[in-house]
Amino acid sequence: MDLYLPIAGLSVNILVIIGLGGLVGILSGMFGVGGGFLTTPLMIFYGIPPAVAVASSAPQITGASVSGVLAHGNRDGVDYHMGAVLVVGGAIGSLIGGFLFRILQDVGQIDTVVSVMYVVMLGGIGIFMARDAIHALLAEWRGERPTSTSKRHHPLIAVLPFRWRFYRSGLYISPLAPLLLGFATGIMTVLMGVGGGFILVPAMIYLLGMSARVVVGTSLFQILFVTAATTLVHAMTTQKVDLVLTGLLLIGSVTGAQFGARFAMKMKPEYLRLILAFIVLVVAIRMLLGLTWRPPEIFTVQAL
Numbered sequence: 001m002d003l004y005l006p007i008a009g010l011s012v013n014i015l016v017i018i019g020l021g022g023l024v025g026i027l028s029g030m031f032g033v034g035g036g037f038l039t040t041p042l043m044i045f046y047g048i049p050p051a052v053a054v055a056s057s058a059p060q061i062t063g064a065s066v067s068g069v070l071a072h073g074n075r076d077g078v079d080y081h082m083g084a085v086l087v088v089g090g091a092i093g094s095l096i097g098g099f100l101f102r103i104l105q106d107v108g109q110i111d112t113v114v115s116v117m118y119v120v121m122l123g124g125i126g127i128f129m130a131r132d133a134i135h136a137l138l139a140e141w142r143g144e145r146p147t148s149t150s151k152r153h154h155p156l157i158a159v160l161p162f163r164w165r166f167y168r169s170g171l172y173i174s175p176l177a178p179l180l181l182g183f184a185t186g187i188m189t190v191l192m193g194v195g196g197g198f199i200l201v202p203a204m205i206y207l208l209g210m211s212a213r214v215v216v217g218t219s220l221f222q223i224l225f226v227t228a229a230t231t232l233v234h235a236m237t238t239q240k241v242d243l244v245l246t247g248l249l250l251i252g253s254v255t256g257a258q259f260g261a262r263f264a265m266k267m268k269p270e271y272l273r274l275i276l277a278f279i280v281l282v283v284a285i286r287m288l289l290g291l292t293w294r295p296p297e298i299f300t301v302q303a304l
Contacts, residue, residue, distance in 0.1 A: 007242035008052045014248060016046070021060065021249035025067065025256020027279070030216075030263050030272060039249065040192065041118060041283050045290075048245070050111045054101075054192065055240035058230040060249035065224035067254045071261035072217030079168040079214045083221035085175045086182035086200075090226035093186020098233035101190050105238060115291050117192055121199065122284035129202060130277035137274070157207060169210040169218070177208060182222060189223075189230045 002011040024039045039060060043053035072078055104110040160174030185200050200219045204210045210218070235241050 003244065003248070005048070005052075005242050005245050007056070007240060008048050008245060010047060012046070012048070012245070012248075017245065017248040018252040021252030022256040023252070024060070024249070025253030025258075026260035026263070027256075027276075030260040030276075038279065038283060040114075041287055043245075045286070050114050051105060051238065051240045052242055052245070054110075054114060055234040055238055056242045056245045057249075058189065058227045058234060059241065059243075059246045060253055062224060062227040062231060063250040063254050065220045065227065065257075067257035068220040068261055069217060069224055071258055072220065075217075076168075077214050077217035078221050079166060079210070079218045080221065081164075082166045082169050082171075082178055082210070082214075083218045085178045086185070086218070086222035087225040089179040089182025089184075090186035090189070090222055091229050093183040093188075094190050094226055094229045094233055095186075096183075097187040097190025097230070098237050100187070101234075102237050104191075112291075114192060115287055117188075118287045119284055119291065121188070121192075122280045122287070125199060125202060126277045126280035126284055129273050130281065133271075133274035133277060137271075166210075168214050169208075171208065171210060173208065181207070182226070185222070186226050186230070189226050190233060 001014050003014050004011045020039065020042055027038060039057045040050075040053045043057070044050050048056075069078060101110065104113050157173055157177045160176045162174050162176065163172055164175050165172045181200065181203055188199065200222065201215055204215050204219065205212065231241060
């Protein structure tokens with residue numbers, strides 16, 4: 001059962017796209033990621049032009065994040081104070097990212113830049129998260145007492161001025177730290193078509209030292225607003241948002257996010273990090289192969 005996508009200029013199987021949205025929704029609810037790091041590459045693998053895949057994933061991530069925030073908010077798993085600071089930084093970053101995206105698109109390098117960024121960012125984050133989760137699990141299996149997890153924020157963050165108290169996260173740090181983190185996430189949201197959760201979640205844990213109880217929900221709260229702003233940026237600058245494609249993805253992702261949030265409450269954080277690291281590394285390896293492996297058809301022709 002195929003459906004024509006007007007912006008992408010091709011036909012897709014409806015059930016495949018809905019299934020992809022459902023998978024991304026489950027990941028969103030489980031890990032606090034918007035799922036764009038998986039949605040965008042899979043759409044590219046399916047044959048959708050990278051520019052359309054990046055632009056169309058933003059509104060889909062917004063819908064999945066709404067569902068996830070509601071699920072975690074009902075369990076007091078969202079630090080709205082911290083989330084508001086992240087949102088401000090993300091909104092500014094999305095505007096800067098929109099200009100960068102348009103420049104790269106005009107010079108014909110957006111496809112290559114998107115792929116290279118995925119390989120570098122996903123590969124680095126995946127290796128770091130896998131190593132940390134494996135060490136924690138090995139210590140548990142050996143019966144060793146875990147080292148104190150009260151390691152708070154990074155020393156560089158401790159020297160920043162104008163400290164605020166974020167009660168639900170259990171932090172007393174400068175708002176400049178989450179502001180800059182949100183800014184970087186906003187740029188990545190526009191350039192890579194991701195919510196930025198795969199960067200935001202580890203950063204909030206290892207850099208800001210946030211309580212694990214509120215990390216997932218707060219990440220989704222920030223992603224919700226930043227991806228909404230990113231959708232507007234793409235709609236006004238690149239005109240590559242395919243609403244038909246987005247609608248199919250949303251059908252699956254909104255439902256999947258509810259199931260993912262329930263799964264997350266029943267699993268140990270170490271297992272969640274290990275699963276997420278594995279998924280991230282698989283996507284990074286596949287993107288690397290796409291950059292280096294010679295395709296059967298070197299040139300393609302598309303009617304405009």
